[in-house]
Amino acid sequence: MDSLRRTLLAAIALSPLAARSQPAANVPAYSTLQNPLPLEAQGKIEIAEFFWYGCIHCYNLEPLLERWVPALPADTQFRRIPAVFNERWAHDAAIYYAFEVLGVLDKLHRPFFDSIHKDRLKTDNPQALAEWLTRNGVDPKKLEATMKSFGVQSKMKRAAQLTAASRIDGTPALMVQGRYTISADQGRSREGMLATAEALAGLVRKNLAARK
Numbered sequence: 001m002d003s004l005r006r007t008l009l010a011a012i013a014l015s016p017l018a019a020r021s022q023p024a025a026n027v028p029a030y031s032t033l034q035n036p037l038p039l040e041a042q043g044k045i046e047i048a049e050f051f052w053y054g055c056i057h058c059y060n061l062e063p064l065l066e067r068w069v070p071a072l073p074a075d076t077q078f079r080r081i082p083a084v085f086n087e088r089w090a091h092d093a094a095i096y097y098a099f100e101v102l103g104v105l106d107k108l109h110r111p112f113f114d115s116i117h118k119d120r121l122k123t124d125n126p127q128a129l130a131e132w133l134t135r136n137g138v139d140p141k142k143l144e145a146t147m148k149s150f151g152v153q154s155k156m157k158r159a160a161q162l163t164a165a166s167r168i169d170g171t172p173a174l175m176v177q178g179r180y181t182i183s184a185d186q187g188r189s190r191e192g193m194l195a196t197a198e199a200l201a202g203l204v205r206k207n208l209a210a211r212k
Contacts (some may be wrong), residue, residue, distance in 0.1 A: 029186035030196055037165055037178035044077040045201050045208075050163060050173040052083050053092045058172045059117045061190050062110065068194050076201055083171050084160035092123055097155040098146040108136060176200040 039046045049065065051058040069078045082093035099105040099112075115121040115132055122128050130140035146152055166173070166181055174182040174197045182200075187193030 031181045041077050045204050046077050047197050048079040048081050048175040050081050050083040052171045055171045061172050083163045093156045093159050094147040097152045177204045
């Protein structure tokens with residue numbers, strides 16, 4: 001076992017989440033990118049989630065993230081990246097970024113998720129989406145125009161590039177500091193994914209401190 005994995009295993013053993021989800025093989029699994037991806041904010045340890053609104057596993061991870069993200073250390077930044085594998089996923093990524101541009105993302109992110117998985121909202125059904133938006137105080141025409149805007153299309157294309165460059169093959173997936181990725185299979189459970197991300201962030205923190 002290499003030194004990184006030994007250190008990571010020790011870190012996870014001390015994690016509050018580890019008690020609920022110890023890796024079956026006693027070695028936390030993750031992947032390392034040869035070419036680290038750019039970070040959104042310099043000077044922070046970044047943990048990113050690749051997700052899709054239509055993914056039930058992403059939806060089931062959301063309640064844990066809602067508790068976990070606010071408790072992250074001050075030097076850590078959480079970032080959501082809507083994964084883009086095809087045109088269907090690109091459509092939902094554009095909705096996510098349109099919510100962000102319109103300033104309603106914090107308000108609508110979870111209700112949108114809930115409506116998709118509890119009420120079977122079809123986001124690619126224009127009439128159903130328009131009705132949902134109207135009930136939630138968003139002008140459907142304004143959202144459509146925002147989705148087609150240069151800014152949102154640029155963000156969506158960037159998300160597609162990051163999805164490809166991260167080499168993930170499904171969602172949810174976590175990425176730490178643009179270098180380490182953790183799939184649902186590697187995490188073995190939702191808690192395991194978060195524990196591994198937390199431990200990897202701790203290693204990044206240690207390495208950054210050693211360089212100062």
